[in-house]
Amino acid sequence: MVSNDTMNLSRFVEEMDQYLDYIGGPAGALALTGVAAASAFYLASRPTPQRPLVALDRQSFPLPGPELVRVSKFYKESKEGKFVSFIDKDVRTLYDSFRQGAKESNNGPCLGWRDAPGRPYQWLRYDEALLRARNLGSGLTGLGMGPGALIGIYSQNCPEWVLTEQGAYCYSMVLVPLYDTLGPDACAYIIKQADIQVVIVEDDAKANLLLDRAPRSLRRLVSIKETRPATNQRARNRGVEVLRFEDVESAGAARNAPEVPPQASDLCTVCYTSGTTGNPKGVMLTHENVIASVCSVLLQLGDHKPTRSDVMISFLPLAHMLERCCENGMYMVGGSVGFFTGDIKRLPDDMKALRPTVMPAVPRLLNRMYDKVMSEVSGSFIKRVLYNMAYSAKESELKRGIIRNNSFWDKLIFRKVQEGVGGRLRLMLVGSAPLAGNVLTFARCALGCLVVEGYGQTECCAPISLTVQGDHVPEHVGPPVACCCIKLVDVPEMEYYAINNQGEVCVKGTNVFQGYYKADDKTKETIDSDGWHHTGDVGMWLPNGTLKIIDRKKHIFKLSQGEYIVPEKIENIYIRSQYVQQVFVVGESLKSCIVAVVVPDVEVVKGWAQENHIPGTLSVLCNNPEVKKLIMDDMLGWGKDASLKSFEQVKDIYLHPDPFSVQNGLLTPTLKSKRPQLKAYFKPQIEDMYAKLT
Structure with a gap:
């Protein structure tokens, strides 16, 4: 990041400050003569622009017909309503793709890890990874697991995670990831x-979390790390056997069971979504689903796609399909994947040790990077001037299709940002939640690499659309990828109509899931009779053929860290407070928390105020900090009692004296909240709350 210990910049700033003191003048043109000269050199030495792979003013292809379907331009048969399933006819499953990677890499480094911070990365090569995966899968068959069996995995990203995945595929088993944010229930x-x-399971702690509520079906835990004797005994008391990962591998090697490779149509995973209401839903994905998704992204990246010489940092949860698809794409081409040490606070240290060239990321990471740089430059006039000049120059290059990290400005201003991600990054894929346009442009300028933003869902095996190299305009998610097509469907209750290029995003293609596990009713609610998956997101087509996500059909939204929020659920809990008459919970996909507008119960609040000798009308009381604290503390107490997660609890409230009503246009005739109208009505107060929270 830009900081006081940035050698070149600090020395320059110090000398410039001294010079300004000496001449006694403002920071004007004279003070920046040297920078201007450097700028002239920079402009004279700029490289040749890269040509976009498609015309940026027509990035998707509209199919004829009334449904206004759009398809990818990266697959010529898309015009005929066909979708990519694979690139190589001999690579149709994730079992095939890993072996293809081993061949492409010539038994190169595959899985990397560090035993502790400060240690160098160690590497498991492809052939050894294949052997160990096969041994583990063979060991699982010795435990009674066979084709179609569902194998759970509860672990942070590590080499054993991938060995488990590939071991399961050797015998046509199905992987079911578990993860912490699901919760024990x-x-x-x-x-x-x-x-x-x-x-x-990863370790003793995760073993105990599962044992707390172990269902009768659970018979064995296979622990990657050592478990305590007390844990082993606790498991036996519950009828569960604890085995060591390495022992299952050894038993599998001795057993040497013949492999049973999967077919493309076989399930490879049941990926449970964290859900927003009720129990999580198991998304059934086949090998074809994943291979199609990976291949479509590789096609769209063109010359920027990963190769055998690339190294990827793995820190996003492997339990989610974004990371899973990125890693399987790396294995398909014979690339290397290095795992972080498990502590997100040490991620910069891991990246400096690994020096990755490819990195999947989420908006929260880029938001922090942006905030840190802005905080650094805001404290110094000279830093701010230099940063603005550097940003303007790099943005100008972006607009001309130039992507690089070796310019004068990269070396002077953005060197620390680039070194913070290892110094070699050339490709970043951003997904999971919306990303603010200014942050995306900052990342593209500061990192000096290709940064593409995608939109997708677990149900579509991650990617639905992806931005195109050369398109510098932010705040859209690009055209459809080659494994699917997209149409927009009317949402009349929200006044979104397809004829106006707005509506619910619906997807059909080889990446669309097979249904929800043991939940046919939920599947039918999501996939219609014509095979269209209804995402619940509301999008709009921009004139250049790219998709922009503008709303959520069911008022469910993501926070910036990727967590889903169901405001109605939270409102139904807060309304239990005796002080609350009405409540409107609201959030923004570019923010990490939620806030609320609260209409207090006039009688209860006035009664409390009188008891505590606080005078005033309800309007006056709404502006009283003591009243606000009373109501907010009580709401949070109800939230805690209802087991709301921390991100589901409001971080600020605004007290409003006048009730929402049909007459003022904030309630429907059936007395339901009109959420878009409420959000628009209280926009100033909502913006003020978020401004105070930043």
Whole structure:
């Protein structure tokens, strides 16, 4: 990042400050003569622009017909309504793709890890990874697991995660990831619903979390790290056997069971979404689904796609399909994947040690990077001037299709930002939640690499659309990828109509899931009779053929860190407070928390105010800090009692004296909140709350 210890910049700033003191003049043209000369050199030495792979003013192809369907331009048969399923006819499954990568890499480095911070990365090569995966899968068959069996895995990203995945594929088993944010109850529900008998666990702590609510179906835990004797005994008391990962591998090597490779149509995973209401839903994805998704992204990246010489940093959860698809794309081309040490605070240190060239990311990471740089430059006039000049120059290059990290400005201003991600990054894929346009442009300028933003869902195996190299305009998610097509469907209750290029985003293609596990009713609610998956997101087509996400059909939204919020659920809990008559919970996909507008119960609040000798009308009381604290503390107490997660609790409230009503246009005739109208009505107050929270 730009900081006081940035050698070149600090020395320059110090000398410039001294010079300004000496001449006693303002920071004008004279003070920046040297920078101007450097700028002239920079402009004279700029490289040749890269040509976009498609015309940027026509990035998708509209199919004829009334449904206004749009398809990718990166697959010529898309015009005929066909979708990419694979690139190489011999690579149709994730079993095939890993072996293809081993061949492409010539047994190069595959899985990397560090035993501790400060240590160098160690590498497992492809052939050894294949052997160990096969041994583990063979060992699982010795535990009674066979084709179609669902194997659970509950672990942070590590080499053993991938060995488990590939070991399962050797014998046509199906992987079911578990993860911390699901919570123990949801994990127990998944194990029970999927009838999971074996779960690979990372360590003693995760083993105990599963044992707390272990369903009867769970028979064995296979621990990657050592477990305590007390944990092993606790497991036995519950009828669960704890085995060591390495012991299952050894037993599998001795057993040497013949492999049973999967077919493209076979399930490779049941990926449970964290859900927003009720229990999580298991998204059934086949090998074809994943291969199609990976291949479509590789096609769209063109010359920027990963190769055998690339190294990727793995820190986003492998339990989610964004990271899973990125890693499988790396293995397909014979690239290397290095895992972070497990502590997100040490991620910069891991990246400096690994020096990745490819990196999947989420908006929250880029937001922090942006905030840190802005904080640094805001404290110094000279830093701010230099930063603005550097940003303007790099943005100008972006607009001309130039992507590089070796300019004068990169070396002077953005060197620390680039070194913070290892210094070699050439490709970043951003997804999971919306990204503010100014942050995306900053990332493209500061990192000096290709940064593409995608939109997708677990149900579509991650990608639905992806921005195109050369398109510098932010705040859209690009055209459809080659494995699917997109249409917009009317949402009349929200006044979105396809004829106006607005509506619910619906997807059809080889990346669309097979349905929800043991939940046909939920599947029918999501996939219609013509095979269109209804995402619940509202989008609009921009004139250049790219998609922009503008709303959520069911008023469910993501926070910037990717967590889903169901405001109605939270409102139904807060309304239990005796002080609350009405409440409107609101959030923004570019923010990390939620806030609320609260109409207090006039009688209860006035009664409390009188008891505490606080005078005033309800309007006056709404502006009283003590009243606000009373109501907010009580709301948070109800939220805690209802087990709301921390990100589901409001971080600020605005007290409004006048009730929402049909007459003032904030309620429907059936007395339901008109959420878009409420958000628009209280826009100043909402913006003020967020401004105070930043």
